[in-house]
Amino acid sequence: MATGSTNNKSQQLNARFPHNVVAELENSLEDGETKAQFIVTAVKGEIKRRQRRKAKLEPES
Numbered sequence: 001m002a003t004g005s006t007n008n009k010s011q012q013l014n015a016r017f018p019h020n021v022v023a024e025l026e027n028s029l030e031d032g033e034t035k036a037q038f039i040v041t042a043v044k045g046e047i048k049r050r051q052r053r054k055a056k057l058e059p060e061s
Helices: 019-028 035-057
Strands: none
């Protein structure tokens, strides 16, 4: 049974966004897409980008 902000599949996070970013986010949503889906997709993309950048900067062994 889920209690609090964590369950078997996910964890709830809270963050404040500037009003202009929220407006752009809402204008960018596709039909049927939730804000949570948009944010998760964006975060996954940023994680991949940083991993690639880190791998590129690390010297080859």
